[in-house]
Amino acid sequence: xxxxxxxxxxxxxxxxxxxxxxxxxxxxxxxxxxxxxxxxxxxxxxxxxxxxxxxxxxxxxxxxxxxxxxxxxxxxxxxxxxxxxxxxxxxxxxxxxxxxxxxxxxxxxxxxxxxxxxxxxxxxxxxxxxxxxxxxxxxxxxxxxxxxxxxxxxxxxxxxxxxxxxxxxxxxxxxxxxxxxxxxxxxxxxxxxxxxxxxxxxxxxxxxxxxxxxxxxxxxxxxxxxxxxxxxxxxxxxxxxxxxxxxxxxxxxxxxxxxxxxxxxxxxxxxxxxxxxxxxxxxxxxxxxxxxxxxxxxxxxxxxxxxxxxxxxxxxxxxxxxxxxxxxxxxxxxxxxxxxxxxxxxxxxxxxxxxxxxxxxxxxxxxxxxxxxxxxxxxxxxxxxxxxxxxxxxxxxxxxxxxxxxxxx
Amino acid sequence: xxxxxxxxxxxxxxxxxxxxxxxxxxxxxxxxxxxxxxxxxxxxxxxxxxxxxxxxxxxxxxxxxxxxxxxxxxxxxxxxxxxxxxxxxxxxxxxxxxxxxxxxxxxxxxxxxxxxxxxxxxxxxxxxxxxxxxxxxxxxxxxxxxxxxxxxxxxxxxxxxxxxxxxxxxxxxxxxxxxxxxxxxxxxxxxxxxxxxxxxxxxxxxxxxxxxxxxxxxxxxxxxxxxxxxxxxxxxxxxxxxxxxxxxxxxxxxxxxxxxxxxxxxxxxxxxxxxxxxxxxxxxxxxxxxxxxxxxxxxxxxxxxxxxxxxxxxxxxxxxxxxxxxxxxxxxxxxxxxxxxxxxxxxxxxxxxxxxxxxxxxxxxxxxxxxxxxxxxxxxxxxxxxxxxxxxxxxxxxxxxxxxxxxxxxxxxxxxxxxxxxxxxxxxxxxxxxxxxxxxxxxxxxxxxxxxxxxxxxxxxxxxxxxxxxxxxxxxxxxxx
Numbered sequence: 015x016x017x018x019x020x021x022x023x024x025x026x027x028x029x030x031x032x033x034x035x036x037x038x039x040x041x042x043x044x045x046x047x048x049x050x051x052x053x054x055x056x057x058x059x060x061x062x063x064x065x066x067x068x069x070x071x072x073x074x075x076x077x078x079x080x081x082x083x084x085x086x087x088x089x090x091x092x093x094x095x096x097x098x099x100x101x102x103x104x105x106x107x108x109x110x111x112x113x114x115x116x117x118x119x120x121x122x123x124x125x126x127x128x129x130x131x132x133x134x135x136x137x138x139x140x141x142x143x144x145x146x147x148x149x150x151x152x153x154x155x156x157x158x159x160x161x162x163x164x165x166x167x168x169x170x171x172x173x174x175x176x177x178x179x180x181x182x183x184x185x186x187x188x189x190x191x192x193x194x195x196x197x198x199x200x201x202x203x204x205x206x207x208x209x210x211x212x213x214x215x216x217x218x219x220x221x222x223x224x225x226x227x228x229x230x231x232x233x234x235x236x237x238x239x240x241x242x243x244x245x246x247x248x249x250x251x252x253x254x255x256x257x258x259x260x261x262x263x264x265x266x267x268x269x270x271x272x273x274x275x276x277x278x279x280x281x282x283x284x285x286x287x288x289x290x291x292x293x294x295x296x297x298x299x300x301x302x303x304x305x306x307x308x309x310x311x312x313x314x315x316x317x318x319x320x321x322x323x324x325x326x327x328x329x330x331x332x333x334x335x336x337x338x339x340x341x342x343x344x345x346x347x348x349x350x351x352x353x354x355x356x357x358x359x360x361x362x363x364x365x366x367x368x369x370x371x372x373x374x375x376x377x378x379x380x381x382x383x384x385x386x387x388x389x390x391x392x393x394x395x396x397x398x399x400x401x402x403x404x405x406x407x408x409x410x411x412x413x414x415x416x417x418x419x420x421x422x423x
Numbered sequence: 424x425x426x427x428x429x430x431x432x433x434x435x436x437x438x439x440x441x442x443x444x445x446x447x448x449x450x451x452x453x454x455x456x457x458x459x460x461x462x463x464x465x466x467x468x469x470x471x472x473x474x475x476x477x478x479x480x481x482x483x484x485x486x487x488x489x490x491x492x493x494x495x496x497x498x499x500x501x502x503x504x505x506x507x508x509x510x511x512x513x514x515x516x517x518x519x520x521x522x523x524x525x526x527x528x529x530x531x532x533x534x535x536x537x538x539x540x541x542x543x544x545x546x547x548x549x550x551x552x553x554x555x556x557x558x559x560x561x562x563x564x565x566x567x568x569x570x571x572x573x574x575x576x577x578x579x580x581x582x583x584x585x586x587x588x589x590x591x592x593x594x595x596x597x598x599x600x601x602x603x604x605x606x607x608x609x610x611x612x613x614x615x616x617x618x619x620x621x622x623x624x625x626x627x628x629x630x631x632x633x634x635x636x637x638x639x640x641x642x643x644x645x646x647x648x649x650x651x652x653x654x655x656x657x658x659x660x661x662x663x664x665x666x667x668x669x670x671x672x673x674x675x676x677x678x679x680x681x682x683x684x685x686x687x688x689x690x691x692x693x694x695x696x697x698x699x700x701x702x703x704x705x706x707x708x709x710x711x712x713x714x715x716x717x718x719x720x721x722x723x724x725x726x727x728x729x730x731x732x733x734x735x736x737x738x739x740x741x742x743x744x745x746x747x748x749x750x751x752x753x754x755x756x757x758x759x760x761x762x763x764x765x766x767x768x769x770x771x772x773x774x775x776x777x778x779x780x781x782x783x784x785x786x787x788x789x790x791x792x793x794x795x796x797x798x799x800x801x802x803x804x805x806x807x808x809x810x811x812x813x814x815x816x817x818x819x820x821x822x823x824x825x826x827x828x829x830x831x832x833x834x835x836x837x838x839x840x841x842x843x844x845x846x847x848x849x850x851x852x853x854x855x856x857x858x859x860x861x862x863x864x865x866x867x868x869x870x871x872x873x874x875x876x877x878x879x880x881x882x883x884x885x886x887x888x889x890x891x892x893x894x895x896x897x898x899x900x901x902x903x904x
Contacts, residue, residue, distance in 0.1 A: 043822060047787035050819040051779060054884065056755040056870040057748060058591065058777060061795035061802060062877045063821020065788035067829070070801055115822060159825030309799050312830060361828040366843070414844075418860050 018045065036109040040116040068118040070310055074301035075125055075356065081284055081294030085188035086133040090290055096137050098124040101144035108153045117158040119362075123148060126356055127166040129291025130349060130396070131173075133186045139177055143169040163403045164363045167396055174396070187287050201276045201286050201347045202392045205339045208251050214335040219243040229331070229340045231256040238264055245271055253343055254278050281346040292352040302355025311359035314371035315378075319354040320345055322379025330383060338387045350382065353395035358402075365406045367413040374409060378402050431665050433837040434657040435798060435871055437591040441812035442722055444713040444773075446598050449723040451738075453524050457500050457730030458766040460510055461486040462517035466493040466559050471518060477504045481728075482531035482706045484554070485520055494559030494571045499708035499728040500524035512768075513758060519766075522730070536704030540614055548618055548701055549576075555700030556707035559769060560693035562663055563682035565615070573682050579622045580685035582615060583670055584694055588629045589660035591754045591815060592715035592775045596628055597635050598724045599691045599711060608691060609642040611698035612649060622687075625670045626651045627660075658755070659837055659869035663688045677864030678900020692772060707769055712736065716815060718747035718776020727767050734763040736774065746779035748817050755870045780816035787820065795820075798831060798875040824878040832872035832882055838865045842872035842882040849889035854896060863889055864900040 022045075025031055025038045044065070052059055082090045105120040127144050147169025152161040173180070199207070205227075212225030215233035219226055221244045228234045228250065234257050237243050245266055250273045252258040258275035261267050280286050284294030292298060305311040327341030344350065358364060358378055365374050378398045385394025462468040469486035473479060479498040486496035499522075506521035533554055537543055543551075546568075552558050553567040564572030566579060586596030600608055612624055626643075628636050630653025643649040654660050654669055663681040666688055668674050673684060681688045692711055699705040713724050719740050727736055733749060741747065749760040752773050760774075767774070784790070792802035796813040804813055832842040845863055848854075863886060870883040893899075 044786075044788075046783040046785055048819055048822055049781045049783050050822070051781050051817040052819055054759075054881075055753075055757060056874045056883065057750055057757070057759065057817055058754040058815045059820060059873065059879070060799075060875050060877070061792055061797045061820045062799050062875075063788060063879065064824045064827070064877050065821060066801060067799075067827075067877045069788060115824075117824060119827070157825070159827055308801050309831075310801070310829075361830065366828045366830060366833065366841070414861075418862065420856075420860055 022046075033110055036114065036116050037106060043115075064118050067310060068121050070308055071122050071305065071356075072125060074304045074310075075129065075291070077297035077301055078129060078291040078294060078352070079125070081297045082129065082133070082290040085284055085293060086186060086290060090128070090133065092137065093128045093131070093135065093140050093290070094125065096140045097128045097144045100141040101127070101148045104145055104148040104153065108157065112157065114157075119152075119158045120148065123152070123165045126291075127169050130166065130170050130289045130352065130357075132180070133290050135180055139173055139180055142176075143173040145169075146172045159362055161362060162407070163400055164357055164360050167357060167400050167403075170396055171400060188284055188293055200288050200392070201281065201343070202339075202386065204251070204276060205253075205343070205347070206386075206392050209336050209339070212249075212251075219245060219248060221246075223248055225249045225251065227251040227253070228257045228261060229253045229335065229343070231260045233257070234260045234264075238266055247271070250274070251276070253340060276343070276347075278342065278346055286347075289349055289352070292349045295346060295351050298351045298355060302351070305355070305359070311355070312361070312371060314368060315358050315364055315375040316354040318372045318375030319358055319379045319382075320350070322376045323350060323383055326380055326383045330387065334387075338383060344383060344386070348386070348393045349395045353399055354378075357395075358399050363403045363406060365409045365413070367410050367417070369417075370406065370409040370413045373413075374402050374406060377405070431657075431660075431668060431837050432839060433835045433871070434589075434659065434665075435835055435875070436655075436657050437589075437796070438808050439812050440591055440796070440815050441794075442715060442717045442719070442815075443592060444595060444598070444715050444722045444724055446595055446601075447723040448598060448601070448711070448726065450726040451731070451736055453500055453526055453528060453728060454731045454735035455526075456502075456505070456521055456523045456732070457498075457728055458506075458510065458519050458521045458732065458764070459485065459496060459499065459730040460512045460517040460519045460766070460768060461496055462512055462515065463494070463496060463556075463559055463768055464770040465562055465564065467491040468517055469493045469496055471507070471520065473498075473504050473520065475504055475507055478502070479504060479522060480531045481529065481708055482533070484706075489569045492564070492570055492573055494556045494564065495554060495706075497556055497706045497708055497729075498522055499730050501527050501529065511761070530705065530708060532704035533700065533706060534704070536701060538702050540610070540701045543701065545617055545620075548614055551701045551704070552614075552618065552697055555696070555705065556769065557693065557696040557700045559707075560696065561687065561689045563680050563687060565687060565689070565693075565697070566619070572687075573680070574685070574687070576619055577621065578685050579619045579687055581625060581671060582612075582619065582622050582687045582689065583625045583627060583666050583681075584612070584689050584691060585627045585661050585666055586629070586691045587627055587654050587656050587660040588632075589656045589658040590752075590773070591658070592713070593661075593753070593773050594711065594713035594724055596691055597632060598713075599695070600635065600639065604695060605638060605642055607695050607698045607702075608639075610702065611694035611696075612643070613646070614697055614701050615694065616646075616648060619687075624649045627654050627666060627670060628652075629656045630654055631656065658871065659867065661690075662837075662867050662869060664865075664867045665837055676900070677862050677866075690772065710767060710769065710771055712767060712771055713773040714740065714776075715773055716747075716750075716776040717778060718742055718745075718749070729769055730766045732764045732766055733760050733774065736767060737763070737776070741776070746781075747776040748779045750775040750777065754815060755874060756868065775815075778814070778816040780818040782818070784818075798835060799877070819879055821877070821879050823880060826878055826880060829877060831875045831877065835871050835875050837869060837871065838862075838867055840865055842866075842886060843880075845889060846880060846882050846885045849885045849892070854889065854892045856898070858889055858893055859898060863893065866890070 101124045109116045147165040151165030151168030155161040214227045262273045306313045324341040327344040330338030331340045381398035382394040469488040473485045483498045484495045502522045502524040505523045510519040549567045553569045558565040558571035566572040566576040640651045750757040793807045872882040
């Protein structure tokens with residue numbers, strides 16, 4: 015490695031390259047680490063640094079990336095490379111203009127951003143999104159540590175609004191690649207369109223009903239045991255294996271009707287369509303727990319977020335089953351797990367107080383369920399996190415007001 | 424007595440560092456010259472009583488002032504005053520006296536001492552404690568009628584003696600209390616009880632040294648006014664603020680000293696010095712110093728004369744081939760010895776030699792790090808911590824970066840502050856009541872926040888700067904009336 019060392023030392027001395035010192039310095043620091051020592055007390059410091067901190071987030075994302083590669087093919091690698099190159103260029107340009115080192119935070123933005131996109135996204139859209147996200151989501155606010163919104167989400171929000179067709183129509187089915195890859199609706203879309211057009215968990219299926227959605231086996235049982243129910247020519251949707259088994263195997267439904275199932279197991283192992291990184295949810299959960307165990311992300315936000323979606327989903331589904339999907343389905347479908355473990359936990363854009371983290375997680379949960387159920391959009395994770403990002407400074411201020419009473423003069 | 428051992432939130436256990444001191448006591452002999460500053464610890468500088476060329480005896484008082492808060496300073500060797508000059512000392516400048524020694528070990532006994540100290544009156548004891556310099560111990564001193572402390576004797580409600588061993592590198596309480604020193608320690612406390620009759624006494628030791636706690640408890644079996652207890656050795660358990668809170672369940676307001684709430688905090692050696700002064704008539708001319716860190720080949724506890732230059736203490740014991748940084752008392756808060764000629768002073772209990780590591784390490788940020796200490800569980804050292812010792816060295820291990828609100832400093836702060844929040848205020852030069860509101864004066868400057876920061880921000884220094892700026896703006900910590 016000596017030639018590399020000599021080369022780097024030479025590069026530092028070339029006057030023409032003086033402007034590109036951040037780039038050379040970044041390469042140098044990655045390869046050789048630092049030779050700086052502590053100036054004063056504390057003389058001995060912890061071994062962790064931001065590079066390790068960030069690289070471990072990437073390690074936590076690797077299972078999801080690998081799953082995305084297996085489900086959607088080589089294209090995902092190209093997408094990630096485009097994201098890194100386009101967004102990295104913005105980061106480098108700003109580092110050169112501002113004359114500071116290249117900050118490592120971009121390593122995460124550049125990887126998270128492609129993972130929240132649909133697998134069929136055109137490469138130019140990826141480039142536009144990541145450039146916009148990095149520039150207007152982060153650098154315009156003053157760079158790392160000063161941004162209000164999660165840059166990856168700003169990028170995704172931008173292309174959701176700018177090129178809506180791409181973001182909502184083509185959802186490639188995992189494990190089906192090739193020129194005529196099948197596209198289909200995501201589970202959340204299925205629930206929303208079916209639930210609004212049909213009867214959810216009815217006790218009697220009346221004549222003339224075309225679609226029925228059962229969210230649990232008891233509902234199926236009730237409908238079957240009521241002999242007034244008419245199942246002729248009804249499309250039956252079932253959430254979860256037990257309801258499906260009961261409906262498909264029953265002699266009054268199974269043989270004559272199309273019975274479709276959204277399976278929780280399929281959601282977990284990535285058989286349902288969705289964004290690239292979110293479909294194989296076991297990997298997302300494993301990565302999220304890995305980060306929590308390493309104390310790199312705080313457990314308070316994901317736990318309160320997911321529990322709120324469960325609780326609010328359960329209550330909502332009890333009263334408004336046609337609008338609000340059942341709790342477990344809400345948690346497993348869409349980008350909720352990915353958002354809760356990897357995006358809501360971004361320490362810069364979420365509150366830094368402990369109580370604030372709970373407030374943030376709970377609010378995100380409530381907003382997600384509300385947006386999913388009552389808005390024109392199918393998915394609410396991105397919007398809820400971005401909205402709460404804007405509120406986190408306020409949440410912190412309020413918490414601090416309670417925690418530290420103003421001093422009396 | 425069974426008491427809770429975990430008494431504060433936050434804090435950090437420095438486990439299993441390399442080259443910690445061994446349970447052994449040696450003497451490094453009499454150095455050829457000693458340099459004694461006329462300011463020792465928290466004391467004011469005392470006027471000099473000798474002149475250039477004077478012959479002095481070990482134990483002779485060379486500086487004394489009964490009007491300001493101070494204790495007498497003694498010559499620590501027999502010899503001749505050869506130099507008097509100003510010396511940098513703990514951030515200040517202090518007059519110092521250099522004595523060239525004749526190599527003899529004898530020292531001058533204090534008048535009025537008595538091996539049967541029980542027959543001495545409280546007044547006589549007080550005088551002996553003051554004249555020996557033992558009254559200058561700790562952060563606030565032991566009160567005598569000679570103005571040796573900022574607190575009056577009758578206002579002392581509690582005396583806390585600590586040896587929790589919470590520092591990364593520090594002396595072992597078991598070594599300081601070995602053999603007959605345990606009974607000397609016990610007598611030292613009894614002498615203090617005679618001086619400060621109204622006070623309750625607490626001895627706080629490392630909760631994991633059960634044998635030592637049993638021995639010390641045994642030594643005070645008949646003294647119900649002494650309470651011996653263990654505390655988890657989590658840094659900064661040896662700090663006054665933490666001890667007062669842990670032992671008395673009393674919290675000190677920001678910026679107060681333990682003395683402000685009627686508490687004196689001493690360490691084990693301070694108590695033994697009291698015994699030596701009263702029963703043996705020995706002034707404070709010696710100190711036991713733990714020699715720690717890989718820079719030393721041997722790691723004993725060394726008996727050294729006060730004023731001994733570091734080069735004499737380290738002679739023949741420094742590992743060759745690398746640069747070492749020598750630190751006084753603590754790797755987290757201690758001052759560095761700028762030169763090898765700087766002396767050991769009366770408050771020194773450890774000298775730490777850590778590797779001045781300006782070497783680069785390839786791909787340091789992805790190494791498993793079985794011997795690298797970290798608060799975050801991202802290194803293998805969390806798994807192998809019991810088997811492999813951890814390195815203590817001065818490399819920064821990363822570049823300084825903007826704060827990313829990771830919350831490490833928040834979680835680790837033993838005072839329950841938000842160091843990163845204070846840092847952001849000080850960095851933006853917002854120096855006003857908001858800093859008071861966020862309790863900046865509660866900071867006990869243990870520097871743990873700066874230790875754990877992955878962005879390598881010197882948080883402790885910023886907070887200290889904030890305090891200094893606040894004081895210069897007239898916003899002092901609120902003192903009790």
